[in-house]
Each structure stands twice: as structure tokens, then as C-alpha cells.
Amino acid sequence: MIVAIVNQHGNADRSIVARNLAVLRARSGRKVCLAMTGLWHGGYLWGEARSAARIRPWLDVRSLGTRAVGDRLAGLRRLFNDIVVDAGARDTEECRRVLGAARVIVVPARGGEVDLVGQYTLARRLNAARALNPEVRILFVAVCAVSDAEPDNEAALLAHVHRVGTARLAPVRLHEPGAYAYGEGRCVCDAETCDPELADEMHALYREVYAQPVARLRRPLLGVAQPGLAG
Template sequence: MMIITVGNTKGGVGKTTLAVSLAIARALAGRDVWLIDGDRQGTAQTAISIRAENGVSPGIACATYPDGPTLRSQVQQQASKFDDIIIDAGGRDSTALRAALVLSDVLLVPFAPRSYDVWALGDMAALVDEARSVRDGLRSVAVLNLADPGGNSVDNDEAAAAVADVPQFEYLATPIRRRKAFANATGAGLSVQEMKPMDKKATAELSALEKALF
């Protein structure tokens, strides 16, 4: 069983889209998945509700716990029922994010190719240090999200260099580019793997990220 938190204290970096996409990808691979929405906005829960209303299979178990102590106790009680747990932690330093970090095997930090997103990695690094003082073995990875769809390697190179300056993180060379397919899929409660017609580039990017994480 693996617990992954998709988190960043910076908002607008595409955390929910990645969390929903990964949860569905794991379910499509035959895993029992629990998606936890740790954000008061409840966007991940909304996406999964739309999926359920449309009768899309496989169904995804989803719960909303924006409160840290509740999130912690529920995960501790229910974790053994699932193969994978994916937690979407809100875009700020919250009790839910802190609780999730102590519970997780992996922290995935998406960041956009903009300087102020890279600076936010420093905030996350401090939270990683704090979590590791309580729990050994937290793997912390950063991935470039919402990257230029033109394949501009300069963005990727600069992102990799920026992450190299933050020793708490491992840089995953599996960027997710800014593609309409991701937003359209999440809005319908789907993964890009399920969209018709399929965006092969988006699907390949998600598959590469999933493989790097799991």
C-alpha cells in the first residue's frame, strides 16, 4: 500500500488535476484507490462526484477531510482497505497538508515554470524537514507541471536546476505540459486515458509520471 500526497503551499500549480488523474490511472490499472480531498474548495471531490453521476467505471472512492486531525485519524483507520491512497492537499500551509506529509510515503510537489513557483519550493522544503523529523523515509519529488506544450527544454532545464538547489527534493524528469486534455478530462471526472478522442501526448506524459512514482 502506498500513500502519495500531491501538495504545494502555492496555489494554481495543478495539484487537483494531477491527484485526480493519478487516482483514476491507478484504478484503471486494477488498484483499489482512495482519493482524499484535503482542500476546503473540494475540487477533487466535485470531479469524482461528476464521474459517479455519469456512471463511469471504475468508480473512485473519495472523501473530503480539510481538517488535519480528521484526515489523520481517518487514514489510520481506513488505510488497510486500499492499495493506493492519493491525498490532494490544498494550496496553502494547512493542518491537512501537515497531517498528510506525516502519513505519506511520497510527496509529489507540482510546480509551474515561473520563478515564484520555484521560490515556493523553499516553503515546502521546511515542511518536508519537519515531517521527516517525525517520520523516516518520506520520498519527496518535484515535477514540472503546466509546462510549455511546445516542448521548450529551456523551461525544463531551468526547473531542474532550481530543484537541484533544494536538497530536500528529487526532480522527476517527467514534465506534464499545459494541455487542454488535462483540464477537460478533470472537469468531466475522467483521466486523459479515458477521453475520446485520446490525446496521445497527454496520456504518455501521465503514464511516465505514474511509472516514476509507483
């Protein structure tokens, strides 16, 4: 399963969400790859620090590069149960490839940072991914300061969500996930005793992202016996 995290600003929220989702997924016993678009990314340093400190669960951190991204993803899918991709903030070909291949797209967004140009640029990318793969789930998640409860920010974020067909806003709200230092190679989900409330928010987002959609049951035809319904 491929989960892509993308946003329209170069803040730390995207990378922090990607790392926590990868850690929680690996903790469930799955073989997980944390991948990034582009040739260089701060996630490498984070992954190296995590390995050096022998922090568990261990994560395989890789780059998708800038060419043949589709082939690289196909190769990783044969090696891992799950791939969590930090797809960046720029509208690049590799980002579009990742979004088109994802099962779930997560968009961390701050209402106060939403601008019209950025909204339409990101909405185009997300709608293009949905056109390519109608089954993709697009999930926005609000990121805010601990004291931030301004209704104008919430309204701006909801308007952003509504520009993307079938997208929805996650019920969980993340409070400044990138503002805290947990040590080299660590994230909030490695430090739950320090910030249990923030860790709970990440756990809630994880459950939203990896929730299995319930298939709609077909109504049985009248007068026709259905397998498993007899008796």
C-alpha cells in the same frame, strides 16, 4: 500506500495530477481512495460527475476534514489499498499531517511560477515531512506549456528541488495537464485516444511514483555460506 500531491500555487496542476494517478492506480486493480484536505473541494464535484456518468474505474472520493486527520487516514488505510491525497497549497496542519504519513510526495511545479518565499515555505514543509519519515520519496515534476523550453525556468525549478534534501526531479515533463476539458468527471487518462501523448506523460509519471525501490543486496561474508547462494 499514501501518495500526497502538494504545490505552492493554487493552480489546477495539483488536482489534475492527483486525479490521474488515482485513476491509473484503480485501473491496475487496486482499491483506491482519492482524498482531499479541507472541508470543501472541487474534487467532490468531479467525483460526483464521474459516478453519475458511470465512468470506470470508479473512485471513492473523500474529505479528510480539518481535524483528526491522522485518525481519518488510519481509518482509510484499513479500507483501501492506496490513498491519493490532494494536500492543497496552503501550509496547514492537515497538509503537514498528510505529508508526514505519505510514502511518496509529488510536487507539480512550473519554473516560471517559482518565487523565493514560496520555495522556502514549501521546502520547510517537505523537509519537516522527511525528518518525520526518512523513507518518504519526494518527487518534483515539471509542468510547462507545449512550447515552453526556457532554460531559466528549468534552472529555477532545479534550484527549488535542491532546497529539499533527497528530493529529485522526475524525468518526465507534463505539458499543461489542466488546460484541456475531457468531459465531466473525466481526465486525460480517460481520453487517451484524444491526447495519447499527454496520456503517455501521465503513465510515465505513474510508473515513477509507484516504482518499487530496489533493496540493496548485502555482500556475502567470505567463507560463510549464504542461503540461496550455495552451489
